[in-house]
Amino acid sequence: MNKSFRDIRVFLAKTSADITNLEKMLTKVLLRAGFNVFTLQNFDNQDTIVQKTEIAIQNSDCSIHLMGKNYGENIVFAPPMSLPEFQFETARIRNQHETDFKIFVWQPESEIDIEQRQKKFIHRIRNSIHHNMIFSNQESVVAFVEDIRAMISNENLSNIELKPSDIFFMYNELDNDSASETLELLSDIVKVEKLKVEQNTNYEELVVQQIGCSKLAVIYFEQMADWALPFVQQVWKKIGGASSKTPLVLIGNANLNGNRNKIFDAPNVTSLILAPELIPLEIKVLFDKNLENQ
Amino acid sequence: MSHKICPYPGLRPFTQEEAIFFKGRDVHIRQIVRQLEERKIVMITGASGDGKSSLVYAGVIPSAKAGFFRAMHTRWLICDFRPERSPLRNLAAALSSHFQMETDEIFNELQYGFSALVDLYQSTTFFLNTNSPEFQKLTDEEKRQKKFKAANLFILADQFEEMFTNNENFSNGKPSNESYTAVNLLLETAKIALEKNLPIYIAFTMRSDFISQSVAFKGLPETIGFSQFFVPRLKRHELQQAIEEPALLAGGKISKRLTELLINHLRDGFDRLPVLQHCLNRLWYIAEEGKFELDLIHLAKLSGINFNFLSQEDADVFTKWFENIEEKEKKFFQHPSLDNVLNTHATRLYETSFEFYQKNISWAPQNISQQHAHFILKKTFQSLTKIDFGRSVRNRMTLMEITQIIDQPNINYETVCGILTVFRLPDSTFVRPFFDPENIETQYLKADAILDITHEALIRNWKLLQEWEKEEEENVATFFDFKQQLQRWLEHQKSNGFLLPVGPLSFFETWYEKCLPNKFWIAKYDSRSLAKEEKLSQGKQMALDIIEFLKKSRNFLILQEKKKKRLRISALIFSILTILVLSALTYWALNEKNYALQQKQLAVEKTKLAEFEKNKAVEANDEADLERKKAKQSASEAWEAKKQSDEARTFAEKMRLLAEGQTFLAKQESENTKIEKSRSDSLRIIAENQKQLAEKQRQLALSASDTATKLSYLALAQSLGLKATTNYSDKSLNSLLAFWAYQFHTKNGGNIYDPVIYNGLRFAANLAGKTESYDLSEEFSSDMEIFGENILISFRNGIISNAAKNSIRFHTNFEIPVNQSFLISEKQIIYSLENKRILYFDIEKNKSLEFLEPQDLVRGAILLNDKNTVVLALRSGKIYFYSLTSQDNKPISILIFDSRIKNLIYCAEKNSLFAGFFNGEIFEISAINYQQKKLSQNNFRVESLCFDKKNNSLVAGFSDGKIKIISLAGKFADKEILVSSSVVESVCVDNSGKWLGCASADGVTKLFRLTDLNEKPLILHNSKQKIKKLRFNSDGELYGLSMDKKVYFWETDVKNYANFVEKSIKRNFSESEWQIWIGKNVPYQKK
Incomplete structure (x- = not known):
């Protein structure tokens, strides 16, 4: 589901006094860029700080932490830390548990004249950056917000109707005859979703998303090795290669001698050239093996 | 898959086969x-x-x-x-x-x-x-x-x-x-x-x-x-994909912190992607082909970042690793950056090329040295690049073409191919065609194989290649210049008139020796649209013409020179004889003239001195005469008044007698008589008053006479003081003259700090054996501080010695000389080296550390009250605060100013720093909260600063020769005086707040009394060698570090000199001597 930027709640954490003007500027730019920005003001005591910060982070989609030259006074005392650090730590804890939550850390100015304690804080952040956390040195506030937009909009995928399946079976239209036979045999034993690749159609995104909701992806070829090999390579790349959850099987029909060396050697890919009658069985074996491994 | 494929191609573009790793x-x-x-x-x-x-x-x-x-x-x-x-x-x-x-x-x-x-x-x-x-x-x-x-x-x-x-x-x-x-x-x-x-x-x-x-x-x-x-x-998220996803696709991993750092450190401009891809390729291999997660420590090992970026744990691992690498490798870690990874890689290949060739290239001749190998690489890369409209671009050439340009008898194309192999290996790929271990044809290249630099990023990021390229550019420019001269000569049928004159000939001969242009090199720079064979043929002819042109120019010059030489020899013999005779005569005449001039000068000086002394004495006598006349006049006035008073009294007496006589005669006129009596009483009072006035005037006259006598003695003291500064063969005369000058001066109420008396006593004391300087063992001194009885001097070679005891206290060896040093305590020193490194030494604890962050010259260093904070004032206008107990050796705080800093001093009582700047500003900086307050603004740079503890004021010396005294408590308005016509090098106030020492660049050192700055100062030192630093000790003695390998010191209490002189006197003036030196009118005295 695509979100508009207006739906994205950005929590702008407290910054040190030396960059208040920049903070104001950032708030305005974020608003102009269409984000829903909010900050926390006026704390009465430590309990309020803790409570309000946790609620604010919980209710946001991402947080922005602006690094100034000063560390600030200790506001929280167990362990002692300043408000900017406490808010960053709260965001970091949420980020560790929820992969969708993003943290943007921005240090726009040079490292000269930075207070020692703040330096250590920045050093700690730098050495603990992990997934969905961005540490930027962009000089321009607009460029920084552009990066935020790109990072958020980058993940928006178009809506395609997907059908969860055991095996996602793909082949070129020119191999339709032999593929149909294999597909028929295979459909008897497992739940198969097929894709006949034809020229003049745009199936790139469909392939990537459908593989994501299948347990095994098979690319079959007989005559069309010249297509199958680049195709499997591109698909492998797009679904995340070795890190993909769905293994790929590139399986060629041994009836054609030219197919003997048409294999793709890469992590998470099984490449086989088999006699047509063995192909459905081998796919089933690979499917079972994959289930066991999972 | 048995092993992981490197998903980063390095400098070369992705191939179709590597498309699976092409992301972003x-x-x-x-x-x-x-x-x-x-x-x-x-x-x-x-x-x-x-x-x-x-x-x-x-x-x-x-x-x-x-x-x-x-x-x-x-x-x-x-x-x-x-x-x-x-x-x-x-x-x-x-x-x-x-x-x-x-x-x-x-x-x-x-x-x-x-x-x-x-x-x-x-x-x-x-x-x-x-x-x-x-x-x-x-x-x-x-x-x-x-x-x-x-x-x-x-x-x-x-x-x-x-x-x-x-x-x-x-x-x-x-x-x-x-x-x-x-x-x-x-x-x-x-x-x-x-x-x-x-x-x-x-x-x-x-x-x-x-x-x-x-x-x-x-x-x-x-x-x-x-x-x-x-x-x-590429946008940020695209760069992130290009960095992270290939590793994941290949089954490896890259840490998020490394990704973020790589993105942040990529500099704008050309070569972002090649530099990044090359760096990632190197990271993959250093992380054992993706076996380990690619992380910051791997980048640090490639000299891509400073190890300060690492976590403590990684920093420890890195430090151990760094200690174990070869010493020659350590130079690559001086300026870590992403660009440096590429530069370092290429330079390493260059340095190891010969070793690789010897070990691995068996099929090529082994008759070359490392020097040859480096020469081949230089020529090859010069051939593979060219300047096109001011841009460095690649220039494809065959192996044979490069070999022909190298043109050395023992170097064939196989040797060139072998030496270049190290740049074509799969993990370097700097030059095409790449070396494929499984394809023999790619290893042993044929003579017509076309070589090409993989990417121009190498040209822009490999510093050595940039140097070669610059040299080649200069060679080509000289070649085109030479070509014009050659063309002119050829167009004029090789006329002698168009041969090269001696200056250009030497220049072009040097160029020829360095460049050795052959037909292949000449053809490379032939931009005409000709066939290759035609270019080579014309190049060959030009190469021959070049040699002939240079040779004929040289021969012609030799011939001309020979002709001239013959003429010169005969003229020379005659000239030598003439010169010898004339020289001897001139020498004799000059000597005589110099001697006469010296004598004349001496006579003039003596005359001037005598006249000066005579004038002084005459002036003093005149003054005394004047005073005597005034006194006489006053006395005669008093006598007149007395006379008038006496007359009045006599008159009053007569009137009284007349009144008494008439009492009997006219009682009726008693009223009148009473009136007359009253008048008489009034007159008597007047007479009484006039008598008192006369008495007062008489006293005044006596006092004026006494003043005149004192002035006369003071004039005599001045005269004696001046005479005491003359060198006499009998040195006891100096002591006697100075002694009596002092006696007459002090007993007659003269100012105790009179410069003439002071100088006379000092001169006599010096002649009598009082020393006023220490000799220094080393030549180039840098700093001087006084701690109790110790006078510590630091030198530019790292030695610290105690001048008072003539002993070495500390000795360290620097390869780079010290620019300036600062004794921040008796046992701690800061050295600022010429290469802008800054070092700290604790002499007692034998501890040292280097302040890594600022790369600058230090203009002031201070140890604050807490004995832990060191303050460094840098020439560039920054002030760094360091904690000596800090683990990371990083500044606690940095203050930045608009102007360059000239000096920095510290007032421990106020815990404040005072900084003087090139633009004439002076700031007070709180060492507690770094608050800054501008104290002064001037158009001239602040050359020297000192703090006057007693009067709570700051004294600043400026480049225009002025001194400014600023009251920090606002007790008085700022005072400004001109003390010299040159730069005020050093100023210094003693603990009692009485004396101000001041050394200027013209070699003059003066001592002012702070209570009366308009008073004539004492001139302590006047030499060609200036005093660079002044310091008072606790006894009020002033010390000056001089450029002539000495430390001078002077007494500020004139009594000390007087006592010394008195003790040194072994005899009295004889009566005849007294009359000559002191005068007939002054009663003879003995000491």
């Missing part, structure tokens, strides 16, 4: 594919190093082959070529392997331009018209077979800028026939394909800085306008 450009690939689908043609432009070729080879082409390109057929014919020196032939060669026709046959066909390429394609079985009646008549199986064979045609003209950079294609703003035809053919093919919807697609890649030159080809600018795709810079 998905959107751009889709945009180009859509454009090709719609327009059949795309001109991909962008800056060098923006990944144009990779975008097509690893993006567009694999996408097309995978079917993500909506085209007529599934199969693709990919014909890619580079224009190089023959674009049409290269296109023909690319087509021939697919069309199964001879290259020449295709070349001949393509020369007709326009539809020639479309016609060729349509004549092959790859072309299929499914609407044609022939196709419709076929059976389904036949149609299927036809479809299997059918293929789309994709033509890629890669590095299209070669159309402009190669002289064979483009010269003097004009395209060659072949290049013109090639462009026509490609543009027309795209046009026809679009009109007839044929499955033909044309892509170009070209550097955007050549777009303006495209006007030379008809239709090309319009096509660029219609089909241009400018390769955008």
Whole structure:
């Protein structure tokens, strides 16, 4: 589901006094860029700080932490830390548990004249950056917000109707005859979703998303090795290669001698050239093996 | 898979096979594919190093082959070529392997331009018209077979800028026939394909800085306008994909913190992607081919970042690793950066090339040394680069062409190939063709193999290559200059009149020795559109002409010189004799003249001195006479008044007697008598008053007479004081004169700090053996501080000695001399070295550390009250605060000022720093909260500063010779006095707040009394060698560190000199001596 930027709640954490003007500027730019920005003001005591910060982070989609030259006074005392650090730590804890939550850390100015304690804080952040956390040195506030937009909009995928399946079976239209036979045999034993690749159609995104909701992806070829090999390579790349959850099987029909060396050697890919009658069985074996491994 | 493939290609572009690792450009690939689908043609432009070729080879082409390109057929014919020196032939060669026709046959066909390429394609079985009646008549199986064979045609003209950079294609703003035809053919093919919807697609890649030159080809600018795709810079998330995802695809991992740091540290401008890709490639290998997660520590090991970026744990690991690497490797870690990774890699290969050659290249001759190997590499890389319109670009050459340019008898093309191998290995790939361990043909290259630098990023980032390139550029510039001279000589039938004169000849001979231009080198820089053979032939002739021209110029000069020499010899003999005689006479005359001048000078000086003394004495006598006259006049006035008083008294007495006599006669007139009596009483009072006045005036007269006598003695004291500063053969005279000068002066109320008396006593004391200086053992002193009885001097060679005890206290050796040092306590010192390193030494604890962050010269260093904080004032205008107990050796705080700092002092009582600047400003800085307060502003730089503890004021010396005294408590308005006509080098106030010492650059050191700055100062020192630093000790003695290897010291209490002189006196003046030196009118006295 695509979100508009207006739906994205950005929590702008407290910054040190030396960059208040920049903070104001950032708030305005974020608003102009269409984000829903909010900050926390006026704390009465430590309990309020803790409570309000946790609620604010919980209710946001991402947080922005602006690094100034000063560390600030200790506001929280167990362990002692300043408000900017406490808010960053709260965001970091949420980020560790929820992969969708993003943290943007921005240090726009040079490292000269930075207070020692703040330096250590920045050093700690730098050495603990992990997934969905961005540490930027962009000089321009607009460029920084552009990066935020790109990072958020980058993940928006178009809506395609997907059908969860055991095996996602793909082949070129020119191999339709032999593929149909294999597909028929295979459909008897497992739940198969097929894709006949034809020229003049745009199936790139469909392939990537459908593989994501299948347990095994098979690319079959007989005559069309010249297509199958680049195709499997591109698909492998797009679904995340070795890190993909769905293994790929590139399986060629041994009836054609030219197919003997048409294999793709890469992590998470099984490449086989088999006699047509063995192909459905081998796919089933690979499917079972994959289930066991999972 | 048995092992992980490196997913980062390094400096070379991604190949089609590596497309699986090409990430971050998905959107751009889709945009180009859509454009090709719609327009059949795309001109991909962008800056060098923006990944144009990779975008097509690893993006567009694999996408097309995978079917993500909506085209007529599934199969693709990919014909890619580079224009190089023959674009049409290269296109023909690319087509021939697919069309199964001879290259020449295709070349001949393509020369007709326009539809020639479309016609060729349509004549092959790859072309299929499914609407044609022939196709419709076929059976389904036949149609299927036809479809299997059918293929789309994709033509890629890669590095299209070669159309402009190669002289064979483009010269003097004009395209060659072949290049013109090639462009026509490609543009027309795209046009026809679009009109007839044929499955033909044309892509170009070209550097955007050549777009303006495209006007030379008809239709090309319009096509660029219609089909241009400018390769955008990767955005942050795209860079993230390009860094992280290849590792994941290959089964490896890269830490998020490394990704973020790489993105943040990539500098703008050229070569972002090549530098990044090369760095990632190196990271992959240093992390044992992706066995470990690629992390910051790996980048630190490649000298890509400073180890300060690492976590403590990683920093410890790195430090141990660093200690164990070879000493020669450590130089690569001085300036870590992402660019440095590439520079370091290339330099390492250069340094190890000979070793690699000896160990691994058995098939090439082994008759070369390391020097030869380095020479080969230099010449090879110079050959493979060239300057094109001020830009460094690649220059492809064959192995044989390079060998011919090297032109050394023991170096053949096999040797060149062998030496260069290290740059072609799979993990370096700096030079094409790359070395494939499984393909022998790529290892042992043939003589006609074309070599090429993989990417221009190497030219821009390898410092050694930049130096070579600069040298080559200078060689070429000199060559063109020389060529003009040579041409003139040849045009004038090799006339002697056009040979080179001695200056240019020496210059060009040096150039020739260095460059050794042969026909191949000359041909390389021949920009004319000639055949290669023709260029070589003309180059050969020019190489011969060069030698002849230089030789004849030299011979002609020698001949001329010989003629001149013969004439000169005879003239010389005569001249020598004449000169000898004249010299002897001149020498004698000069000596006599000098002697006479010296005598005259001496006489004049003596006369002046005598006159001066005489005038002084006369003035004093005149003053005394005047006073005596005044006293006499006062006395006579008093006598007159007394006389008047006496007369008045007599008159009053007479009147009283008259009144008494008349009492009897006229009692009636008693009233009148009473009146008269009253009048008489009044007159008596007046007379009484006049008597008192007369008494007072008499006293005044006596006092004036006494003052006159005192003045007379003071004048005498001045005269004696002056005489005491003259060198007499009998030194006891100096002591006696100074002693009596002091006695007469003090007893008659003279100012105790009178300069004449002070100088007389000091001079006499020195003659009597009082020393006022210490000799220093070392030559170049840097700083002086006084701690109790110790006078510590630090020297530029790192030695600290105690001048008072003549002992060395501390000794360290620096390879780099000390620019300035600062004794911040008796046991702690800061050294600021000439190479801008800053070191701290604790002499007692034998501890030292280096302040890493500022790279600057120090102009002031202070140890604060807490004994832990060191403050460094840097020349650039920054003040750093360091904690000596800090672990990371980083500044606690940094203050930045607008102007360069000249000096810094500290007031411990106030815990404040005072800094003086080049622009004349003086700031007070709180050492507690760093608050700054501007104390003063002046147009001249602040040369010296000192704090007057007693009066709570600051004294500043300026470059215009003035001194300013600023009250910090606001007790008095700022005072300013001119103390010298030159720069005030040092100022210093003693603990009692009484004395102000001041040394100026003209070598004069003065001592002022702070209570009366208008008083004439004491001149302590006047020498050519200036005093660079002044300091008072606790006893009020003033010390001065001089440039003449000495420390001088002076008494500020004149009594000390007087006592010393008195003790040294062993005799009295005789009476006759007394009359001569003191005077007949002064009563004779003994000591």
